[in-house]
Amino acid sequence: MSKDVTTLDRMVDYVKQLRLHTEGRRALHIRLSALERHFREEHYRLFAASALRSVITRFGATMFALPNTDLVLITKDARVDDIDPALNVIRRKLRGSALIASLDPVQGVSDEFAVWFNVEESYPEFKSYIEQLSALLHLGESAQEAENEVSGRRDRRRLKSASSQEMPVTLRQPNHVRIMPVNPLPKEKGDRSLDPDLLLTLTKALHGADVAGLLRKQFVKAILGDAPPMPVLEHKFVPRQLIYENMLTSRVLSENRWLCGYLDDQLGRQVLASTPAMTNEVSLASSIQVTSASVLSSAFDAFDKALGKHPRSKVVLEFGAVDIVANPTDYQEASLHVLALGYRISVGDLHPLAFLALDVEPMQAAFVKIQKPLGNNSNWLNDKTEVAIQNKIDRIGKARVILDGCEDKTDIDLGHLLGITLFQGHAVDPVSEI
Template sequence: MESTTAQQKTVGTDTSDQVRRHRAVALLSKVEQLKGHCMGRTAVHLRISKLSEKGFNLHQARIIATVFETSLSVLEGEIYHLHNQDIVFIGLTRQLKALDAAEGKLASLLQDHDVSLEVLRREEILLRFTLDLYYEQFLSHIRNMAVREQRAYAEGTATVPEGFEERRPLDSKGLAELERLLENADITDLVRQQSACHLTEDLRSKPVFTEYYTSIREVERCLLPGTDLLDNRALFKYLTQILDLRMLVVLRHEASRSSKEMVSININVSTLHSQKFLKFDQEMPIGLRGRLMLELQYDDVFSDYKNFTFARDFVRQQGYRLCIDGIRLDGFSYVDRHQLQVDYVKLLWDDSWPRRFNNSIARELHELVQRNGSEHTILHRCQDEKIIRFGQKFGIQLFQGHYVDGLPRARGR
């Protein structure tokens, strides 16, 4: 099968019902023709249908598919669209750098959802096959897809891709209902935890503190199914303030369980000004306050710095610790924990860092770590060892993320 540019030849765009019903079957036929002619070819499968598991709605998934397809369009090869919105690309192995760039752009689009390239691959949302080595596996993979496609059409379930449901945006009525439910709900099952750890050179972890946070998708699923809580940013911001108050209860409980471990939650600056936080503070035993850390978002802090400083002075006087979270590349030169009077600063990794890094940014990061201290600078969203090694190169010693969660613990001193 001769390759053409993906932009010139896109398979599966015929609007006739007969062609739509047999997209995977047509792809299977093409793959069967490749037998004995696989040398120098690579295939990629973006499983848009699995993005529902990461909390994306159908509209978002279609945008992701469009962006990825546009990135692939400059490569030599063929793009195939399947009934469930999945994309399969068959191209040339010699274009791997360009393919890596397309996949990197995809990961950058998903970074705010805490979905990295490593996550895409580990959870088999993004699959890659070197066909001269794994042709038979790819053939079996496509054959199974063709069977599922035919079954979906036979059962009349191919209208909406599997796993997706059309969700309504959060409105004021839904927010009021959610507020009522959260007032009385036990949110224990909605709470997740993740430790920020000091890592040894051989990647053994020593927890410094444990962050507790709510899973928004679990809140959706359990309390307001069929609603997209992230769609309306203004209402979502108010929702986070409601969740703040519930998480304070969790914070008090977790701090009371241990006499040593430091625990933290994310919280809005506005919540620290509320009467309910004052009530929480009055009920908190003085001896526990030093082990409670309040994490404030970088954007929240600098959008109203005067309110931040007022709240900061109050909570520090009461004995709480503070962390500035959510610091991206453009915030490196502005963060000084001594001037901000906070205990930790947390940098938010995303997969665009290696591409965007230059001498100027590298110097800013080096100076940030020097200014704030290697034991007080945390690199967050660490999904693989390469990210950790990147941070260590600049002197960072504290890390947080899914990869860190799976590392063995260092032995006690």
């Protein structure tokens, strides 16, 4: 199966992941494939994507460029009035098309060129529509490949399926399918390390993107003796690896900690702007990864407003240790702001030796996460270090220290040896979709 079809399946997966994130979402399917052949050329699609730039910049959104030249835009908190002016610009550009000239468009009403969905009110219908559209394009590509094997050069218009009567889509051989936050971005090829060029590609892709469908969750659990593990925090985050897989064709072999910090700032803003639900029925509270810069941005204001009357004391904001050390002034301002609102703070991604070296009390954190280092424990742990960590955990309080990155039972045993009772990782709870 071609890479284009695989990316088309990704759009279907994204829509499925929106099942619990439909609030305020609206979608628009722009059917360039319904126009005459010369209006389906790539520069018209690029113009259409550019016309929608203001919508994507102002509202969290994800755009998909389909292999039949269509565009699917999924927005967050954008009204029809916010989107329709951009759509009118596209219609004017394409006014030479017989189809466009024959239409008398009504704002927010579907026609043969633009199909509107209020995802919040009609998610099942929207999901079914996207699945049918994807299936039809799959069918179109399969049929095209079969035709090419037989004759090599048959008229593509003969590939129209009988099912297109229910959802007319003009099929053509796909050129490329990719998530387009603003414009189609050239994807990096070849395995490489995270460098400034790759970082620029990723930050452009993230700008204005709706990342709600990429959110994952993992429980932090208390494990005491033989008692069943008890969920304490439901941690929500977007794994960087998932960002790489969705926005790059290359594998990222290694990460630069400081470049990752810049990427985390951008990702933190987009996660907050997606206003994820922080209520849960299983654990005592929910936590979410943030950075000082993202908390000081307008995205946090939107996140706080979306919480409504939900108790802020049941929301834990996790700041990375490097972010705090590298930006102490920003962290001080951000922490004072969120503490005044009633939120609680967690300090994450602490190496055990950094945990010993840092005075975490001034950070005013309710929780401290120690990241279990990869490799052999003897590389960082000896008798003296073990006692020092035990003593520091006793001073801080066992109910506040979490051992993160627990991949198997031996990691949990190590945590118990150090006096830790809170754990996170695959050995405790698998990462799952929200």
